Amino acid sequence: xxxxxxxxxxxxxxxLRLNEQDAPDSVSVPSGKVIVPLKVWQAQRDxxxxxxxxxxxxxxxxxxxxxxxxxARFQVIAVDFPRFADGRGYSIAYHLRERLGYQxxxxxxxxxxxxxxxxxxxxxxxxxxxxxxxxxxxxxxxxSDFSETYQASVDQKVPLxxxxxxxxxx
Amino acid sequence: MYRYDQFDHQMVAERVAQFxxxxxRRLSNELTEDEFRVLRLQNGLYxxxxxxxxxxxVPYGLLSAAQMRMFAHIARKYDRDYxxxxxxxxxQFNWIKLPDAPDIxxxxxxxxxxxxxxxxxxIRNITCDEFAGVAKDExxxxxxxxxxxxxxSTFHPEFAYLPRKFKFSMTGAMTDRAAxxxxxxxxxxxxxxxxxxxxxxxxxGGLGRxxxxxxxxxxxxxxxxxxTYLESIVRVYNEHGRRDNMYKARIKILVKEIxxxxxxxxxxxxxxxxxxxxxxxxxxxxxRVAACFTAPSYATLADSDVAAAQPGNTAFANWxxxxxxxxxxxxxxxxxxxxxxxxxxxxxxxxQQMEAAAELAERFSFGELRITHEQNLVLxxxxxxxxxxxxxAATERDMATPNIGLLTDIISCPGGDFCSLxxxxxxxxxxxxxxxxxxxxxxxxxxxxxxxxxxxxNACAHHHIGHIGILGVDKDGEEWYQVSIGGAQGNTSSxxxxxxxxxxxxxIPEVIARLLQVYVDERFDDExxxxxxxxxxxxxxxxxxxxxxxxxxxxxxxxxxxxLKQGTPYELPYYSPRF
Numbered sequence: 044x045x046x047x048x049x050x051x052x053x054x055x056x057x058x059l060r061l062n063e064q065d066a067p068d069s070v071s072v073p074s075g076k077v078i079v080p081l082k083v084w085q086a087q088r089d090x091x092x093x094x095x096x097x098x099x100x101x102x103x104x105x106x107x108x109x110x111x112x113x114x115a116r117f118q119v120i121a122v123d124f125p126r127f128a129d130g131r132g133y134s135i136a137y138h139l140r141e142r143l144g145y146q147x148x149x150x151x152x153x154x155x156x157x158x159x160x161x162x163x164x165x166x167x168x169x170x171x172x173x174x175x176x177x178x179x180x181x182x183x184x185x186x187s188d189f190s191e192t193y194q195a196s197v198d199q200k201v202p203l204x205x206x207x208x209x210x211x212x213x
Numbered sequence: 214m215y216r217y218d219q220f221d222h223q224m225v226a227e228r229v230a231q232f233x234x235x236x237x238r239r240l241s242n243e244l245t246e247d248e249f250r251v252l253r254l255q256n257g258l259y260x261x262x263x264x265x266x267x268x269x270x271v272p273y274g275l276l277s278a279a280q281m282r283m284f285a286h287i288a289r290k291y292d293r294d295y296x297x298x299x300x301x302x303x304x305q306f307n308w309i310k311l312p313d314a315p316d317i318x319x320x321x322x323x324x325x326x327x328x329x330x331x332x333x334x335x336i337r338n339i340t341c342d343e344f345a346g347v348a349k350d351e352x353x354x355x356x357x358x359x360x361x362x363x364x365x366s367t368f369h370p371e372f373a374y375l376p377r378k379f380k381f382s383m384t385g386a387m388t389d390r391a392a393x394x395x396x397x398x399x400x401x402x403x404x405x406x407x408x409x410x411x412x413x414x415x416x417x418g419g420l421g422r423x424x425x426x427x428x429x430x431x432x433x434x435x436x437x438x439x440x441t442y443l444e445s446i447v448r449v450y451n452e453h454g455r456r457d458n459m460y461k462a463r464i465k466i467l468v469k470e471i472x473x474x475x476x477x478x479x480x481x482x483x484x485x486x487x488x489x490x491x492x493x494x495x496x497x498x499x500x501r502v503a504a505c506f507t508a509p510s511y512a513t514l515a516d517s518d519v520a521a522a523q524p525g526n527t528a529f530a531n532w533x534x535x536x537x538x539x540x541x542x543x544x545x546x547x548x549x550x551x552x553x554x555x556x557x558x559x560x561x562x563x564x565q566q567m568e569a570a571a572e573l574a575e576r577f578s579f580g581e582l583r584i585t586h587e588q589n590l591v592l593x594x595x596x597x598x599x600x601x602x603x604x605x606a607a608t609e610r611d612m613a614t615p616n617i618g619l620l621t622d623i624i625s626c627p628g629g630d631f632c633s634l635x636x637x638x639x640x641x642x643x644x645x646x647x648x649x650x651x652x653x654x655x656x657x658x659x660x661x662x663x664x665x666x667x668x669x670x671n672a673c674a675h676h677h678i679g680h681i682g683i684l685g686v687d688k689d690g691e692e693w694y695q696v697s698i699g700g701a702q703g704n705t706s707s708x709x710x711x712x713x714x715x716x717x718x719x720x721i722p723e724v725i726a727r728l729l730q731v732y733v734d735e736r737f738d739d740e741x742x743x744x745x746x747x748x749x750x751x752x753x754x755x756x757x758x759x760x761x762x763x764x765x766x767x768x769x770x771x772x773x774x775x776x777l778k779q780g781t782p783y784e785l786p787y788y789s790p791r792f
Binding site: 129161193 | 223244
């Protein structure tokens with residue numbers, strides 16, 4: 044189960060994570076709907092690009108620009124949060140959406156917890172795989188912590204001061 | 214001052230509800246401490262030696278009398294009747310119980326305050342010139358911009374988990390009173406040759422383990438582009454700041470490693486996508502916010518010679534000389550209420566003092582106060598004709614010590630008595646120094662001298678930019694103190710140099726006395742201590758301090774000196790008579 048479009052849904056994508064003995068150019072990519080590491084995509088591009096259904100995931104040390112020119116090939120792009128406090132994934136998501144114009148599913152994987160959900164959704168994530176020990180329905184609640192925001196981001200391109208008439212009502 | 218509208222109120226209320234639920238989940242163990250720590254820090258809640266410490270944001274150091282009264286209320290209801298004003302213009306309470314924290318935030322929300330982003334690896338409270346709006350040397354009032362940036366940075370979704378904390382400081386005056394050169398980003402609001410307003414932007418300044426003076430990244434960013442430009446700086450930092458070593462994670466290290474030219478190139482490459490986009494500031498928004506910072510209704514008054522009206526009153530004259538500052542409107546002055554009475558912990562105020570300060574603000578200064586980064590309070594708009602009455606009232610509450618800018622106006626962190634990061638105690642040392650140098654004639658003769666005491670290398674008391682800086686260090690579990698000289702804040706900021714081997718607590722007053730002796734012997738007429746150090750270099754000072762052994766005055770800290778030898782953590786805070 045994952046969270047997608049603000050609801051809990053079934054999901055049949057598999058995330059391929061490399062073990063220590065796996066090399067990106069030789070690891071066997073299972074058939075079916077697989078989200079492969081960026082390094083595997085880069086190393087096995089010629090064979091993988093023929094697949095009808097493919098996803099790719101980025102480590103937090105990688106950048107959105109590494110996918111430039113390729114983003115249309117993927118049904119899913121995922122960004123890994125090795126620790127929830129590693130905030131690079133937020134800027135990676137922002138770049139994918141704002142700079143590269145990625146319109147497809149953007150999935151947060153790794154240490155995805157309830158209390159980061161609101162910000163994750165703001166920077167363009169629309170799918171979330173919570174850490175397995177957490178109750179996914181509890182995590183879902185984090186999406187609605189706030190009903191208004193000051194600044195623009197991916198979810199709301201216009202800052203508050205341009206959207207509403209502000210000021211103290213007398 | 215800025216007033217919340219429905220949107221501000223709503224967001225703060227939702228923040229309180231969010232944190233209340235997070236505390237509930239922590240208390241029921243649904244959240245682990247590792248998961249909760251980051252969340253509580255972003256709500257200002259630290260775990261210290263004795264209890265939780267709550268740091269409340271005072272945006273750009275400006276607050277109303279009602280807000281100050283709320284601090285007194287919090288001190289009484291949830292703490293031990295006092296609070297501590299900090300070098301980042303915030304206030305801290307030391308004895309908070311976790312289940313109370315959401316209630317305190319709810320109380321704060323009723324006076325349009327919060328503790329959001331006062332800690333954690335996010336954009337912190339933006340500090341500002343404490344004389345903003347009233348200083349004679351001001352070019353542009355920075356407060357509307359500080360408020361606009363406060364809103365931009367509050368709950369910014371992309372920048373809540375930066376490599377490390379991120380501090381802005383801002384001034385709009387000729388003289389920098391906000392230490393902008395030692396912040397991650399320092400902003401000077403300026404006008405260009407055409408009279409247009411913009412920002413001179415410094416980046417990569419900071420203190421801590423690696424003190425660095427900030428470098429100019431842009432001489433003039435037009436005000437309309439402030440948000441987009443600063444957002445690009447923080448974005449480049451978020452992506453490329455080091456995360457492998459927390460001591461190398463601040464933006465200053467990134468700027469040093471890749472160089473200012475490359476950093477600037479990356480910022481501008483990012484900025485070109487957002488410049489002129491929807492986040493460009495509008496005249497309407499600037500005017501809406503600026504309307505909150507219009508001048509109060511000053512009376513038309515002439516300047517007067519206040520001292521002459523009280524002939525022979527040297528105590529009042531001393532106070533006028535040290536604690537009263539010029540105002541841009543004739544007939545008015547700004548007053549610094551000293552929280553540095555010798556014997557007290559620097560920056561501490563009791564609930565009674567907070568209430569008294571609120572009352573003085575209402576009586577004499579249009580109901581507003583400021584907190585200075587030197588840990589004092591300011592009444593910015595006082596009629597000169599009221600100064601004598603104000604002085605009498607402030608004296609009654611121990612807030613009129615005439616020592617602003619002098620040796621005993623010591624800047625001090627909470628240190629080993631409270632802080633779990635500290636290597637040594639700061640407050641008892643500040644008290645001991647103040648007790649040793651309590652002769653006002655001597656202090657006035659020495660003149661302007663910044664003395665800063667940090668209990669550890671994190672440099673909360675800005676010891677690197679003290680004319681004399683003292684840093685607590687740990688040597689095999691014992692508390693020692695390193696002394697540096699030649700640091701300075703302001704337009705000619707510099708980082709102090711350590712004079713040599715560190716000292717024991719009981720040696721420090723004698724070391725200071727020796728430094729001052731060299732100064733007194735060598736100074737030209739009106740030369741300040743820092744200027745003599747700059748002219749002579751630090752060798753003569755070092756030579757004199759180490760020429761003969763410095764006695765370790767074991768009596769100095771009083772009868773419980775042995776406590777000082779215990780090393781951290783302590784069973785009991787040593788210093789305060791108030792518990």
